[in-house]
Amino acid sequence: MEQRTEISTLGEFGLIEHLTKNNEIKHASTIYSIGDDAAIIDHFGKQTVITTDMLIEGIHFDLMYTPLKHLGYKSVVVNVSDIYAMNATPVQITIAIAFSNRFSVEALDEFYEGVYSACEKYNVDLIGGDTTTSQKGFIISVTAIGEVTPDKYVTRSRAKKGDLLCVSGDLGGAFLGLTLLEREKKIFLETKGVQPDLENQDYIIGRILKPEARKDIIEFFAANELMPTSMIDVSDGLSSEVLHICKQSKVGCILYEEKIPVNDLTRQFAYKLELDPTACALSGGEDYELVFTIAQSDYTKMVLNEQLSVIGYITDREEGTNLITKGGNKYQLTAQGWNAFNK
Amino acid sequence: MEQRTEISTLGEFGLIEHLTKNNEIKHASTIYSIGDDAAIIDHFGKQTVITTDMLIEGIHFDLMYTPLKHLGYKSVVVNVSDIYAMNATPVQITIAIAFSNRFSVEALDEFYEGVYSACEKYNVDLIGGDTTTSQKGFIISVTAIGEVTPDKYVTRSRAKKGDLLCVSGDLGGAFLGLTLLEREKKIFLETKGVQPDLENQDYIIGRILKPEARKDIIEFFAANELMPTSMIDVSDGLSSEVLHICKQSKVGCILYEEKIPVNDLTRQFAYKLELDPTACALSGGEDYELVFTIAQSDYTKMVLNEQLSVIGYITDREEGTNLITKGGNKYQLTAQGWNAFNK
Numbered sequence: 001m002e003q004r005t006e007i008s009t010l011g012e013f014g015l016i017e018h019l020t021k022n023n024e025i026k027h028a029s030t031i032y033s034i035g036d037d038a039a040i041i042d043h044f045g046k047q048t049v050i051t052t053d054m055l056i057e058g059i060h061f062d063l064m065y066t067p068l069k070h071l072g073y074k075s076v077v078v079n080v081s082d083i084y085a086m087n088a089t090p091v092q093i094t095i096a097i098a099f100s101n102r103f104s105v106e107a108l109d110e111f112y113e114g115v116y117s118a119c120e121k122y123n124v125d126l127i128g129g130d131t132t133t134s135q136k137g138f139i140i141s142v143t144a145i146g147e148v149t150p151d152k153y154v155t156r157s158r159a160k161k162g163d164l165l166c167v168s169g170d171l172g173g174a175f176l177g178l179t180l181l182e183r184e185k186k187i188f189l190e191t192k193g194v195q196p197d198l199e200n201q202d203y204i205i206g207r208i209l210k211p212e213a214r215k216d217i218i219e220f221f222a223a224n225e226l227m228p229t230s231m232i233d234v235s236d237g238l239s240s241e242v243l244h245i246c247k248q249s250k251v252g253c254i255l256y257e258e259k260i261p262v263n264d265l266t267r268q269f270a271y272k273l274e275l276d277p278t279a280c281a282l283s284g285g286e287d288y289e290l291v292f293t294i295a296q297s298d299y300t301k302m303v304l305n306e307q308l309s310v311i312g313y314i315t316d317r318e319e320g321t322n323l324i325t326k327g328g329n330k331y332q333l334t335a336q337g338w339n340a341f342n343k
Numbered sequence: 344m345e346q347r348t349e350i351s352t353l354g355e356f357g358l359i360e361h362l363t364k365n366n367e368i369k370h371a372s373t374i375y376s377i378g379d380d381a382a383i384i385d386h387f388g389k390q391t392v393i394t395t396d397m398l399i400e401g402i403h404f405d406l407m408y409t410p411l412k413h414l415g416y417k418s419v420v421v422n423v424s425d426i427y428a429m430n431a432t433p434v435q436i437t438i439a440i441a442f443s444n445r446f447s448v449e450a451l452d453e454f455y456e457g458v459y460s461a462c463e464k465y466n467v468d469l470i471g472g473d474t475t476t477s478q479k480g481f482i483i484s485v486t487a488i489g490e491v492t493p494d495k496y497v498t499r500s501r502a503k504k505g506d507l508l509c510v511s512g513d514l515g516g517a518f519l520g521l522t523l524l525e526r527e528k529k530i531f532l533e534t535k536g537v538q539p540d541l542e543n544q545d546y547i548i549g550r551i552l553k554p555e556a557r558k559d560i561i562e563f564f565a566a567n568e569l570m571p572t573s574m575i576d577v578s579d580g581l582s583s584e585v586l587h588i589c590k591q592s593k594v595g596c597i598l599y600e601e602k603i604p605v606n607d608l609t610r611q612f613a614y615k616l617e618l619d620p621t622a623c624a625l626s627g628g629e630d631y632e633l634v635f636t637i638a639q640s641d642y643t644k645m646v647l648n649e650q651l652s653v654i655g656y657i658t659d660r661e662e663g664t665n666l667i668t669k670g671g672n673k674y675q676l677t678a679q680g681w682n683a684f685n686k
Contacts, residue, residue, distance in 0.1 A: 050471060
């Protein structure tokens with residue numbers, strides 16, 4: 001039988017000690033970590049970048065098909081992804097969680113295993129947090145702290161006319177993974193006893209349950225002295241992110257449907273469900289890829305990286321935000337990401 | 344009729360713009376604020392202090408008697424209090440909130456009015472956050488960022504034998520305010536139509552609904568070149584906080600019951616309810632006063648500040664953590680704060 005230790009047997013402080021006893025500090029800048037009113041970091045000669053994100057059971061994740069370890073991992077990833085999207089390096093995180101009494105110490109251990117695994121992968125220190133009770137469900141709030149060489153940060157607001165619009169990796173997979181998991185959940189609930197058929201769709205399921213942030217791309221930029229003019233990560237969907245850049249940079253854009261990178265496994269599964277892969281990429285979200293713009297003169301610095309695609313270019317604001325379809329038609333880009341897919 | 348604007352009429356990004364349109368940046372170190380993946384701060388020559396706290400409806404607050412404006416104010420206060428408890432100055436905060444559809448735009452405006460009011464009072468910049476949906480209730484997660492002159496931070500772990508144990512302000516009021524509000528809520532629910540009788544207990548009600556953090560004490564320390572050897576703020580109750588200092592500093596203590604500062608209004612109300620005011624101070628929590636230790640040689644630097652009381656002294660660890668009652672009896676201090684009073 002699986003062990004179940006009630007959290008009440010440890011108490012709040014006992015629980016914090018239990019969950020953080022194997023926490024390793026990697027950065028010299030982390031002067032003081034968990035175990036006080038606050039943590040202390042030393043960022044001499046660097047600028048500090050801060051971001052925060054909240055994840056709520058039933059809204060952002062479903063524990064019916066999300067392993068807690070993956071959830072812990074993803075909670076860190078979505079936040080470090082925001083730090084990379086500023087062209088900065090994540091260095092520390094704090095994590096606050098709240099949970100009802102249906103969670104055992106073993107369940108929290110699993111969650112933290114994922115947290116520590118992501119901390120290891122992305123080389124960040126866990127420096128603090130809060131542990132409390134919820135009336136219902138599991139609630140996670142992560143704050144990530146990064147650093148950047150002064151004035152090397154990249155915002156959403158400096159894209160210029162003529163800049164190339166680019167994206168890392170491929171898009172739409174996370175949305176299709178979610179669609180598959182939701183379909184199997186529905187079948188399972190309606191027909192008790194039927195085991196989920198995930199059809200060996202490891203790629204798209206991995207994209208939704210265990211996404212990765214693009215540390216490698218930020219390192220590539222640094223190694224090649226390439227500084228994007230604007231950047232954002234894909235949490236709500238490509239359309240929504242491109243529109244953010246255009247709005248905040250006060251520019252327009254041309255985006256070519258045929259240039260949007262979609263993995264073959266994603267494409268095949270989309271066709272199977274009779275969905276348009278481009279629509280999944282544009283509106284699906286949660287891919288945690290980087291969308292960015294670069295000066296045309298920097299094109300030679302990125303051309304050899306197969307992980308990067310040019311998908312369009314920046315225009316004057318007056319020309320609008322446009323999608324050119326494979327058939328050559330021009331449509332106005334609309335952001336359906338958040339409103340359409342969030343419950 | 345009161346106006347009610349559905350949040351869905353604004354959408355996520357419209358809501359963020361609405362809530363942050365009057366946000367003023369006060370610090371030169373705040374380089375880049377709300378509106379990107381992350382905020383950027385510049386802390387050259389200072390150390391950065393970070394803390395995070397989560398507040399959950401039904402666990403940490405009850406909207407039946409907590410005005411949303413007060414809640415917004417308190418959410419900031421409890422976090423800046425943790426920064427002060429490190430002998431640091433709060434400079435920025437991020438705030439993530441989640442709420443169900445029973446909240447209107449006007450309700451969120453009220454909450455943010457309190458947030459901005461606290462930002463003004465404590466001179467901090469709101470630099471980012473997250474706004475999302477919850478399945479149930481109102482959830483708040485605040486991260487506060489402070490700065491401190493290198494190595495002037497004060498932890499819980501450097502109290503030494505012979506140091507004086509001190510506290511700011513007075514204790515127990517917040518707990519009694521909560522007790523009064525809970526009593527009236529119960530009467531109201533059981534006897535519909537009966538209006539709450541708060542008995543003009545403004546002091547204790549203010550202590551629970553609109554606490555203040557001790558900015559003045561940290562400024563006093565700086566002005567008088569007084570550096571505590573350890574410090575913590577009172578969130579769980581004096582006992583719990585003193586035990587944290589003793590455990591982390593590996594020392595013992597003597598705490599005198601008669602020296603514990605309790606406001607007259609608090610004391611009178613405690614007697615009325617036949618409660619022991621000392622017990623309320625020791626175990627009540629949420630007073631957000633500062634508990635600290637200083638070297639005996641620094642006593643002359645603090646003696647003229649009427650907001651500070653010496654309540655005991657630090658001993659060898661072997662002597663234990665002891666409370667000396669008014670009757671001269673010696674008891675071992677126990678922390679009942681969190682376990683006894685949190686639901």
